[in-house]
Amino acid sequence: MRDQGRSGCPINLTLEVIGDRWSLIVLRDMMFGNRRHFRELLAGSEEGIASNILAARLKHLQAVGLVTRTPDPDHKQKATYSLTEPAIRLLPVIAEMSAWGLAHQPVTPDLAIRAQLLQDGGHPLLEAFMAELRHLHLGAPKPARSVLAELTRAFLAARAAQQA
Amino acid sequence: MRDQGRSGCPINLTLEVIGDRWSLIVLRDMMFGNRRHFRELLAGSEEGIASNILAARLKHLQAVGLVTRTPDPDHKQKATYSLTEPAIRLLPVIAEMSAWGLAHQPVTPDLAIRAQLLQDGGHPLLEAFMAELRHLHLGAPKPARSVLAELTRAFLAARAAQQA
Numbered sequence: 001m002r003d004q005g006r007s008g009c010p011i012n013l014t015l016e017v018i019g020d021r022w023s024l025i026v027l028r029d030m031m032f033g034n035r036r037h038f039r040e041l042l043a044g045s046e047e048g049i050a051s052n053i054l055a056a057r058l059k060h061l062q063a064v065g066l067v068t069r070t071p072d073p074d075h076k077q078k079a080t081y082s083l084t085e086p087a088i089r090l091l092p093v094i095a096e097m098s099a100w101g102l103a104h105q106p107v108t109p110d111l112a113i114r115a116q117l118l119q120d121g122g123h124p125l126l127e128a129f130m131a132e133l134r135h136l137h138l139g140a141p142k143p144a145r146s147v148l149a150e151l152t153r154a155f156l157a158a159r160a161a162q163q164a
Numbered sequence: 165m166r167d168q169g170r171s172g173c174p175i176n177l178t179l180e181v182i183g184d185r186w187s188l189i190v191l192r193d194m195m196f197g198n199r200r201h202f203r204e205l206l207a208g209s210e211e212g213i214a215s216n217i218l219a220a221r222l223k224h225l226q227a228v229g230l231v232t233r234t235p236d237p238d239h240k241q242k243a244t245y246s247l248t249e250p251a252i253r254l255l256p257v258i259a260e261m262s263a264w265g266l267a268h269q270p271v272t273p274d275l276a277i278r279a280q281l282l283q284d285g286g287h288p289l290l291e292a293f294m295a296e297l298r299h300l301h302l303g304a305p306k307p308a309r310s311v312l313a314e315l316t317r318a319f320l321a322a323r324a325a326q327q328a
Contacts, residue, residue, distance in 0.1 A: 010261075010276065024175070025175075098175050100254060
């Protein structure tokens with residue numbers, strides 16, 4: 001007999017891994033905010049993630065093979081979290097969610113700018129961003145283009161314009 | 165002060181709407197299985213969705229504007245559920261989840277075939293599928309191509325081969 005809630009459908013299997021909101025929020029912050037430490041992920045969260053939820057989600061992401069944790073021998077609190085290759089390959093899923101949110105939800109202007117760049121950049125931008133994430137998280141060679149710098153620059157300019 | 169758990173980020177706003185596993189499972193079954201009635205969604209579920217969860221998810225999907233419900237005047241149990249335009253536009257998100265699951269999870273062969281066709285078909289297939297969903301759910305003209313028929317045929321052939 002089939003287990004309740006399980007099937008071999010690729011959409012279902014993906015949802016079993018990332019089908020809770022906070023896991024994807026944590027991956028988003030690691031990707032777009034380059035946040036690698038617990039404190040950064042906690043303090044920088046736009047959604048004010050609670051400490052116990054963040055700890056549980058980081059454990060879950062390690063258990064399903066999307067995040068690895070490298071302890072700092074000198075500071076127990078300073079472990080570094082890295083994305084794995086399968087996690088980096090979730091970028092197209094997250095980019096489609098971003099485009100959908102931009103089109104159908106009340107997105108804040110300063111946060112819309114990155115979504116717009118992501119959408120306009122299409123496949124080449126996603127490939128360049130994944131290459132950059134492989135450099136930052138997996139020690140691959142540094143690519144010439146920094147999508148993270150492009151997105152961050154645009155975000156900071158939009159936030160400054162909004163506050164002017 | 166910001167509400168805990170809320171932000172104007174497009175990724176977060178999308179997750180607020182579809183960031184629970186069962187809502188996306190229900191949308192998947194309406195899209196790929198053309199299931200439009202409560203009983204069909206319940207009985208046909210690969211994951212064995214529970215009746216109370218299905219009812220709650222259909223209510224949620226109506227509340228967030230992704231599904232509409234048309235009562236049948238003669239049979240209270242036979243209401244028809246339809247996807248809205250924003251729901252149909254979630255197809256690219258679901259397609260990227262499908263591609264990721266196919267690459268990184270232990271997908272069942274008969275369920276892999278649709279995911280493979282979806283991936284190989286790329287943007288033109290997604291556009292044709294969305295046009296067909298607009299016909300089935302929103303009364304738009306019937307398109308020449310039926311992606312649903314193509315996917316269903318391939319799925320049934322794969323299932324027959326698996327059982328042979």
